[in-house]
Amino acid sequence: MLVDTAVTVLHVLTGALWVGSVVFVAGAILPAAVGGSLDAAPLESMSRTLVVGSRGASVVMFLTGGHLAGTRYTVETLTGTGRGHLVLAMLALWLVLAALVEVGNGRLTDGLQEKRVRAPARDALGVFRAAAVVGVLLLVDAGLLATGAAFY
Template sequence: MVLDTVMTTLHVLVGALWVGSVVFVAGAILPAAVEGALDAAPLEKIADRLVYLSRGSSVVMFLTGGHLAGTRYTIETLTGTGRGHLVLAMLALWLALAALVEVGRSRLVDGLQEKRVRTPAAEVTTVFRVAAVVGILLLVDAGLLASGLALY
């Protein structure tokens, strides 16, 4: 019981931190870079920190989510109930968020290494906005699971 509480708390906190970071980059950092308010070096450092946070969060989310799914669901309940479908949707969204952050960071850094800022930032803004939407959908999914509305 205590282990499940710790795992749930860690899962939710790390997920919220991860999604919040992606939303902040998409909504504040990249628009500032497009406007010319950031130089290449700080923007690259931010992108690197975001990808390290994303990778670390992915590992924590995988371990905690795997524990929670393993103790609360069977294959039948994952594939045959509303709650199980929400868990599977969360897994798909988690993979999409991790992939979008990796792709966005890679494209951004490639452009920044040419000592350009505005164009690479503008080119990856859509990728990060999509990542932010995916992250928000993850939080909505978590809220639906936590609310207990999707019982069967």
């Protein structure tokens, strides 16, 4: 019971920090870069930090989510109940979020290496906004699971 509680807390905190960082990049960092308020070097450093954090969060979410799914669900409950469907939706959203962060970071860093800022930030902004939306959907999904509001 204590292990499951600790794993749940780690899972939720990691997810919240990951989504929060993506939303911050999409809502504050990249718009500032598009507006010319950031130089290439700090933006490159922030981008590198985000992608390392995103990859680390992906691993933590995979391990903790796998533990939670393995101890709380069977194949039948994952595929045959509302809560199980929410867990599977969370897995799909997690994969999409990780992919969008990687794609957005790739678009951003390609231009930053040439010491350009505005165009790469503009190219990455749409991808990071999509990632932010996916992240918010992940948090909504988690909230539905946490409250037990899922349909059985």
